[in-house]
Amino acid sequence: MDAKEIIARRVAQEFKDGDAVNLGIGLPTMVPNFVEEGVELQLQSENGFMGIGPEPDEAHVDMDLVNAGGIPVTVVPGAAFFDSAASFGIIRGGHLDATVLGALQVDEEGNLANWMIPGKLVPGMGGAMDLVGGAKRVIVAMTHTAKGSPKILKKCTLPLTAAKKVSRIVTEMGVMDVTPQGLLLIEYNPEYTVEQIQAATEAKLTVSSQLKKMF
Amino acid sequence: MDAKEIIARRVAQEFKDGDAVNLGIGLPTMVPNFVEEGVELQLQSENGFMGIGPEPDEAHVDMDLVNAGGIPVTVVPGAAFFDSAASFGIIRGGHLDATVLGALQVDEEGNLANWMIPGKLVPGMGGAMDLVGGAKRVIVAMTHTAKGSPKILKKCTLPLTAAKKVSRIVTEMGVMDVTPQGLLLIEYNPEYTVEQIQAATEAKLTVSSQLKKMF
Amino acid sequence: MDKQISIEEAVAQVKDGMTVMIGGFLACGSPHRIIDALVQKGVKDLTIIANDTGFIDKGIGKLVVNGQVKKVVATHIGTNKETGRLMNEGKMEVVLVPQGTLAEQIRAAGAGLGGVLTPIGIGTPVAEGKDQLVIDGKTYLLEKPVKADIALIAGTKVDVKGNVFYREATQNFNPLMATAADLVIVEAGEVVEAGGIDPHLVMTPGLFVDYIVKA
Amino acid sequence: MDKQISIEEAVAQVKDGMTVMIGGFLACGSPHRIIDALVQKGVKDLTIIANDTGFIDKGIGKLVVNGQVKKVVATHIGTNKETGRLMNEGKMEVVLVPQGTLAEQIRAAGAGLGGVLTPIGIGTPVAEGKDQLVIDGKTYLLEKPVKADIALIAGTKVDVKGNVFYREATQNFNPLMATAADLVIVEAGEVVEAGGIDPHLVMTPGLFVDYIVKA
Numbered sequence: 012m013d014a015k016e017i018i019a020r021r022v023a024q025e026f027k028d029g030d031a032v033n034l035g036i037g038l039p040t041m042v043p044n045f046v047e048e049g050v051e052l053q054l055q056s057e058n059g060f061m062g063i064g065p066e067p068d069e070a071h072v073d074m075d076l077v078n079a080g081g082i083p084v085t086v087v088p089g090a091a092f093f094d095s096a097a098s099f100g101i102i103r104g105g106h107l108d109a110t111v112l113g114a115l116q117v118d119e120e121g122n123l124a125n126w127m128i129p130g131k132l133v134p135g136m137g138g139a140m141d142l143v144g145g146a147k148r149v150i151v152a153m154t155h156t157a158k159g160s161p162k163i164l165k166k167c168t169l170p171l172t173a174a175k176k177v178s179r180i181v182t183e184m185g186v187m188d189v190t191p192q193g194l195l196l197i198e199y200n201p202e203y204t205v206e207q208i209q210a211a212t213e214a215k216l217t218v219s220s221q222l223k224k225m226f
Numbered sequence: 227m228d229a230k231e232i233i234a235r236r237v238a239q240e241f242k243d244g245d246a247v248n249l250g251i252g253l254p255t256m257v258p259n260f261v262e263e264g265v266e267l268q269l270q271s272e273n274g275f276m277g278i279g280p281e282p283d284e285a286h287v288d289m290d291l292v293n294a295g296g297i298p299v300t301v302v303p304g305a306a307f308f309d310s311a312a313s314f315g316i317i318r319g320g321h322l323d324a325t326v327l328g329a330l331q332v333d334e335e336g337n338l339a340n341w342m343i344p345g346k347l348v349p350g351m352g353g354a355m356d357l358v359g360g361a362k363r364v365i366v367a368m369t370h371t372a373k374g375s376p377k378i379l380k381k382c383t384l385p386l387t388a389a390k391k392v393s394r395i396v397t398e399m400g401v402m403d404v405t406p407q408g409l410l411l412i413e414y415n416p417e418y419t420v421e422q423i424q425a426a427t428e429a430k431l432t433v434s435s436q437l438k439k440m441f
Numbered sequence: 442m443d444k445q446i447s448i449e450e451a452v453a454q455v456k457d458g459m460t461v462m463i464g465g466f467l468a469c470g471s472p473h474r475i476i477d478a479l480v481q482k483g484v485k486d487l488t489i490i491a492n493d494t495g496f497i498d499k500g501i502g503k504l505v506v507n508g509q510v511k512k513v514v515a516t517h518i519g520t521n522k523e524t525g526r527l528m529n530e531g532k533m534e535v536v537l538v539p540q541g542t543l544a545e546q547i548r549a550a551g552a553g554l555g556g557v558l559t560p561i562g563i564g565t566p567v568a569e570g571k572d573q574l575v576i577d578g579k580t581y582l583l584e585k586p587v588k589a590d591i592a593l594i595a596g597t598k599v600d601v602k603g604n605v606f607y608r609e610a611t612q613n614f615n616p617l618m619a620t621a622a623d624l625v626i627v628e629a630g631e632v633v634e635a636g637g638i639d640p641h642l643v644m645t646p647g648l649f650v651d652y653i654v655k656a
Numbered sequence: 657m658d659k660q661i662s663i664e665e666a667v668a669q670v671k672d673g674m675t676v677m678i679g680g681f682l683a684c685g686s687p688h689r690i691i692d693a694l695v696q697k698g699v700k701d702l703t704i705i706a707n708d709t710g711f712i713d714k715g716i717g718k719l720v721v722n723g724q725v726k727k728v729v730a731t732h733i734g735t736n737k738e739t740g741r742l743m744n745e746g747k748m749e750v751v752l753v754p755q756g757t758l759a760e761q762i763r764a765a766g767a768g769l770g771g772v773l774t775p776i777g778i779g780t781p782v783a784e785g786k787d788q789l790v791i792d793g794k795t796y797l798l799e800k801p802v803k804a805d806i807a808l809i810a811g812t813k814v815d816v817k818g819n820v821f822y823r824e825a826t827q828n829f830n831p832l833m834a835t836a837a838d839l840v841i842v843e844a845g846e847v848v849e850a851g852g853i854d855p856h857l858v859m860t861p862g863l864f865v866d867y868i869v870k871a
Contacts, residue, residue, distance in 0.1 A: 031648040053602075053648055057755065058681040059825045061646045074684060075812070075824040081682035081735070086824075088636025089602040091643035094827045094859070095681075095707070096552075096763045099756025103553035103776060104620060106648055122779075133743070133752070134734025135708075136782075141756035144776045145553055174779030246863040268817075268863055272540065273466040274610045276861045289469060290597070290609040296467035296520070301609075303851025304817040306858035309612045309644070310466075310492070311548045311767075314541025318561060318768035319835060321863055337564075348528070348537070349519025350493075351567075356541035359561045360768055389564030545769070554760070555773030555789065555796035574770065576800065581770035585791065608856070641823070641857055 014154050014183035017200065020045045021181050021225055022111055022152045026052055033057060033102065033142055035112035036080040039152050042111060055107060057098050057138040062090025079138065102138065103145040110146035112139060113153045116167040119214040121177040121189035123151065124169035136172060143173035155182035161213040163187070163194070184208045186225060193217060198225045229369050229398035232415065235260045236396050236440055237326055237367045241267055248272060248317065248357055250327035251295040254367050257326060270322060272313050272353040277305025294353065317353065318360040325361035327354060328368045331382040334429040336392040336404035338366065339384035351387060358388035370397035376428040378402070378409070399423045401440060408432060413440045444603050444653045451626050451654045452478040455591055458511075460488040462547070462618040464594040467493055467520060468500030470611030472595040472628035474656050476500065480507050488512040490547075490589055492540065492614050494521040505533070514587070516540040539567060542584050544617055550586035551620025557584040592622035595656070596645070599629035600636070603650030604643040612644060619649040626652045659818050659868045666841050666869045667693045670806055673726075675703040677762070677833040679809040682708055682735060683715030685826030687810040687843035689871050691715065695722050703727040705762075705804055707755065707829050709736040720748070729802070731755040754782060757799050759832055765801035766835025772799040807837035810871070811860070814844035815851070818865030819858040827859060834864040841867045 012020075015038050023045035026032060031053040034040050043052060054063035056078045063078060064085035072083045101107060116124040123143055126136040143149050156162055163180060180187040185208050186198035197219045199208060209216050227235075230253050238260035241247065246268040249255050258267060269278035271293045278293060279300035287298045316322060331339040338358055341351040358364050371377060378395060395402040400423050401413035411431045414423060416439050424431050452475065455461060465471025480503050487510050494515055495502035502521040504510050512534040518524040527533035538546070545557040558581040562568050572583040594615040596605035605627055607615055619625050627650050667690065670676060680686025695718050702725050709730055710717035717736040719725050727749040733739040742748035753761070760772040773796040777783050787798040809830040811820035820842055822830055834840050842865050 056825065058684070059828050060640070061648060062640070073824070075826050077682065077684050077825055079681075081684065086640060088634070089600050089604055089638075089647060090640040091604055091646040092640050092822075092824055092827060093643075093646065094822075094831045095755065095759040095829050096832055099759050100548070100552035100620060101646070101648070103756050103774065104551050105553055106551075106620070130744075133740060133750075135730065135732035135752040136754050137708075137732040137734075138755040140754040140776050140780065140782065145756075171780045173776075271610065273469070274613050275855070276863060277855070288609070290611050292467065292469050292610055294466075296469065301855060303849070304815050304819055304853075304862060305855040306819055306861040307609055307612060307855050308858075308861065309616045310540065310544040310614050311617055314544050315763070315767035315835060316861070316863070318541050318559065319766050320768055321766075321835070345529075348525060348535075350515065350517035350537040351539050352493075352517040352519075353540040355539040355561050355565065355567065360541075386565045388561075545767075549773075552760075553775065555775065555791045555794065558764075558770030558773070560768065560770065574798075576770045576798075579770065583789075583791075606856075641821075 015041065017183045018152050018181055021186065022150060025109065025150060026050055029053065030108040031055060031106065033107050033110045033146065037113055039111040039113065055101065057102060059094060059098050060086060060090055060092045062087045099138070099141050102141045105145055105147055107146040109148040109150055110142040111150045111152050112142065114151045114162065116162055116164055116169050117151050117177055117180055118164045118167045119193040121175045122167045123172045123177050124167045125172050127170055129170065139172050143176045148178045149176050151177050151180045153182060155184040156211050161211060164213045184211060187216065195219050196222060198223055200225045230256065232398045233367050233396055236401065237365060240324065240365060241265055244268065245323040246270060246321065248322050248325045248361065250325070252328055254326040254328065270316065272317060274309060274313050275301060275305055275307045277302045314353070314356050317356045320360055320362060322361040324363040324365055325357040326365045326367050327357065329366045329377065331377055331379055331384050332366050332392055332395055333379045333382045334408040336390045337382045338387045338392050339382045340387050342385055344385065354387050358391045363393045364391050366392050366395045368397060370399040371426050376426060379428045399426060402431065410434050411437060413438055415440045443601065444650060445601070445632065446652045446654060448474060448478050448654055451475055451652060452482050454624060454626065455479060455484050457484055458486045459590040460490065462490045462589040462592040462622055463501050464613065464615035464618050465492065465500055466610070466613040468495045470595055470607065470613050470615055471495065471500045472593045473500065475593050475626065475628050475654060476503055480504060483509065485509045486511045490514045490587060493517045494524040496520055497523050514538060516543055543587065544614065546584050546587035547614065547617040547621045550588035551617065554586065556586060559584055587621065589622040590624065592618040592625045594619055594625065595628045597630045598633060598638055599627055599653050600633050600638050600647070602635050603627065603647030603653060604638050605645035605650065606638050606642045607644050616645045619645045625650050626654060628654050628656045630656050658816065659865060660816070660847065661867045661869060663689060663693050663869055666690055666867060667697050669839060669841065670694060670699050672699055673701045674805040675705065677705045677804040677807040677837055678716050679828065679830035679833050680706065680715055681825070681828040683710045685810050685822065685828050685830055686710065686715045687808045688715065690808050690841065690843050690869060691718055695719060698724065700724045701726045705729045705802060708732045709739040711735055712738050729753060731758055758802065759829065761799050761802035762829065762832040762836045765803035766832065769801065771801060774799055802836065804837040805839065807833040807840045809834055809840065810843045812845045813848060813853055814842055814868050815848050815853050815862065817850050818842065818862030818868060819853050820860035820865065821853050821857045822859050831860045834860045840865050841869060843869050843871045845871050
């Protein structure tokens with residue numbers, strides 16, 4: 012099981028039946044493959060619908076029906092189409108149970124940076140600022156480090172996507188909650204020791220008294 | 227021809243084909259009966275649609291389709307239904323070419339009062355404040371006096387519906403425009419003399435050099 | 442995730458003293474069965490937010506007549522003499538709001554916005570005691586978001602996921618209220634399976650709806 | 657009141673230096689035929705307001721690649737490398753806006769509101785230089801309305817009155833932009849008679865649309 016699959020599998024456990032969720036581009040879109048039997052998520056596509064279904068086979072590609080990454084999808088029975096103002100009313104208004112996004116950096120205060128590297132890469136925030144600012148829970152799903160460098164920092168150095176909004180961080184090494192006292196390691200991947208996880212993390216990790224294995 | 231019909235006939239001349247118009251309850255709803263051949267108005271019902279059609283006969287009454295006065299109506303081909311926010315987006319956003327409303331009082335500055343008589347009658351403003359504030363043109367359509375008392379005043383004494391928004395006043399006696407210099411009488415009903423019209427009006431009327439007959 | 446409940450379960454959610462939004466426009470598009478059950482149950486001291494107070498024998502008016510309402514926030518009360526009488530006798534508080542403003546205030550609450558900046562009401566009693574902002578040379582009133590403990594709405598057709606289709610003019614405030622309350626109950630003219638409503642015709646996405654009651 | 661014009665007449669409306677809104681999300685729901693004609697015509701110094709700048713060979717991106725754009729207001733430019741290059745070389749101004757904010761700014765302009773009070777962007781570069789208001793203890797950014805000289809939108813089905821139906825995810829910014837420009841041109845996948853669209857499926861009422869061009 013590669014890192015991405017570990018992360019997606021673990022994030023999939025965060026949800027209960029009926030949760031309304033927006034999944035960021037990339038790794039987060041793998042999450043629905045791993046939700047348990049009986050849990051049906053209401054997946055939002057911020058470009059304008061609730062009820063994302065599986066990707067279509069080539070014969071059923073419909074370019075009027077793409078997700079926020081521009082990739083053709085389908086909708087499940089009971090979907091709903093709407094415009095961008097309604098879509099972000101859902102997001103900003105706190106009607107999503109959770110959003111799952113990747114990050115360039117996240118820090119011990121729950122700050123998140125994932126939309127630009129000044130002078131280098133400026134793709135824009137798209138819907139990320141609204142999603143992080145508006146969803147009831149913000150789950151960061153990412154590999155623990157980037158080319159060996161920590162992404163979980165004491166303080167983000169890149170321009171923020173939103174301040175103090177991250178609830179939980181899921182990586183291939185473990186699961187960390189953002190608390191008023193900083194980051195709390197609540198689960199770990201038994202392939203790593205707590206010391207190894209801390210070594211890959213710039214922020215100080217407090218180890219939960221109920222620490223358990225991710226799997 | 228009674229006073230109301232005179233007024234409605236004259237107001238009907240204000241429009242060109244395709245104009246989007248909201249007609250207040252009462253007298254204004256008579257206007258469409260008098261628009262000339264070839265002029266089709268887009269009539270808004272602020273409770274949620276464009277394209278009001280004629281009243282249905284009894285067999286076709288549908289209580290899901292009522293106008294803002296709660297009276298069953300029909301819709302024309304090419305109508306559109308929407309919610310109250312969209313409806314007042316149209317109104318407040320300046321997308322109506324005109325609104326036609328009655329008034330308790332109107333004054334020489336274009337102020338309008340038509341929603342309450344303190345301590346006596348307080349029906350509420352409904353959509354009137356938005357309509358008067360938002361429409362491109364506000365046409366007051368009313369009888370010139372109330373039981374002999376002037377309704378066209380130097381200054382409204384009742385709480386305002388909106389300040390300085392009235393464009394034109396149409397009564398059974400004449401047609402007056404609100405200008406920076408006060409009220410300009412541009413048309414008169416030949417059944418009255420200009421002196422009689424002024425006598426029935428508290429505000430000073432300036433007589434247009436192009437004064438003409440209403441009919 | 443079955444959202445269907447009985448009428449008894451529905452009215453049990455409404456407790457004395459709660460703030461309750463009720464959809465409809467002059468009783469068109471109101472949840473009549475729930476209103477009748479609330480009258481029967483006798484829950485009291487309610488604050489009602491609605492376009493109007495209907496009629497003495499129809500719609501929201503029944504709650505007013507039955508003395509169950511402490512306060513009304515509405516745009517128009519003229520069709521229910523009892524509302525005016527209780528207001529004038531000081532037995533019920535009435536706050537009158539321009540219709541477009543009330544629609545936006547409810548929308549703002551649902552969409553996570555801090556308020557509404559509207560030109561409507563400037564120079565009228567509506568502006569009294571409220572902050573005004575000058576933006577690019579034009580003056581706007583700051584109107585605060587309006588939310589409720591419960592929204593009671595009515596839909597023509599509702600699927601089991603809570604997606605709602607409103608027919609003709611029954612939409613009005615219903616879709617807005619569905620976004621702005623802690624708990625949302627829809628009275629359904631018809632309940633259908635997921636997929637039973639064309640996703641283009643869904644006017645309230647199911648994620649906003651907590652419970653469904655058959656009308 | 658025939659709103660249908662030729663593609664030549666449509667692009668003739670777009671003049672050098674104009675501010676132009678263009679609908680679509682990653683080229684889904686964009687007016688492709690009008691864009692291509694604008695590229696051919698070579699109109700220049702445009703300010704483009706759109707969700708994104710599409711791709712180098714598809715959608716709005718073609719105008720960027722062809723050097724016709726002076727300034728872009730968008731939420732995301734990552735799918736068109738040319739936008740980033742021109743920005744970094746100082747040859748084109750780019751203003752990045754959170755997606756929900758841009759949607760509300762356009763809606764506010766169309767709905768006659770003075771601005772948008774949003775919590776999104778606080779603590780990020782988006783907030784720099786903008787007014788902040790504290791309302792009931794929470795801080796909001798004041799984002800100004802966004803309007804344009806022309807909106808170029810795309811609809812799946814349009815009736816001769818200008819009523820527009822958007823299929824699936826093609827809605828996105830199109831209905832918002834239709835409310836916020838001095839002139840609105842819709843590129844119609846199909847043009848039908850008045851009454852050819854179910855009034856419940858009209859997502860842009862015809863009064864917003866000035867001209868129709870067949871795709």
